[in-house]
Amino acid sequence: LVATRLAEVRRIVYASPAYLRKRGTPKHPRELPAHDCLSLTALTGGDTWRFRENGRALDVKLRARFVSNSGDAVIAMAESGQGIGMALSYQIAAQLARRRLVAVLEEFAPGPVPVSAVFPHGRLTAAKVREFIALASHRLGAARAKVPAAAET
Numbered sequence: 001l002v003a004t005r006l007a008e009v010r011r012i013v014y015a016s017p018a019y020l021r022k023r024g025t026p027k028h029p030r031e032l033p034a035h036d037c038l039s040l041t042a043l044t045g046g047d048t049w050r051f052r053e054n055g056r057a058l059d060v061k062l063r064a065r066f067v068s069n070s071g072d073a074v075i076a077m078a079e080s081g082q083g084i085g086m087a088l089s090y091q092i093a094a095q096l097a098r099r100r101l102v103a104v105l106e107e108f109a110p111g112p113v114p115v116s117a118v119f120p121h122g123r124l125t126a127a128k129v130r131e132f133i134a135l136a137s138h139r140l141g142a143a144r145a146k147v148p149a150a151a152e153t
């Protein structure tokens with residue numbers, strides 16, 4: 001097998017500008033239990049969100065207002081001003097670019113996660129594999145664009 005590194009993705013905590021105007025912008029992860037959090041179980045495991053502070057893991061236990069295994073559902077709830085969510089950078093890149101969502105607590109984000117494509121080694125790689133790698137690399141790479149911070153709203 002051959003592995004080709006496509007990109008790195010980051011976990012981003014985000015909310016709509018309307019939610020932040022109404023409830024305030026958290027300055028530290030420990031403030032999240034006082035907010036309406038929207039949890040994506042595949043990413044957060046449900047009730048504990050992981051951050052980094054001064055090079056160490058910081059786990060914040062919270063009771064989410066909404067829990068789902070659908071990233072689209074959590075993102076839609078956040079866009080409608082229902083709370084604060086956490087997603088991978090490529091999942092919300094378009095909403096961040098359009099400023100429908102803004103990133104918060106970026107200085108506490110855990111390190112990026114590498115994404116690789118793994119496929120059989122051979123002299124000739126199938127065209128569909130090459131196309132998938134190009135598409136995935138482009139899609140994930142586009143998510144690395146500047147993320148608007150909450151202070152810029």
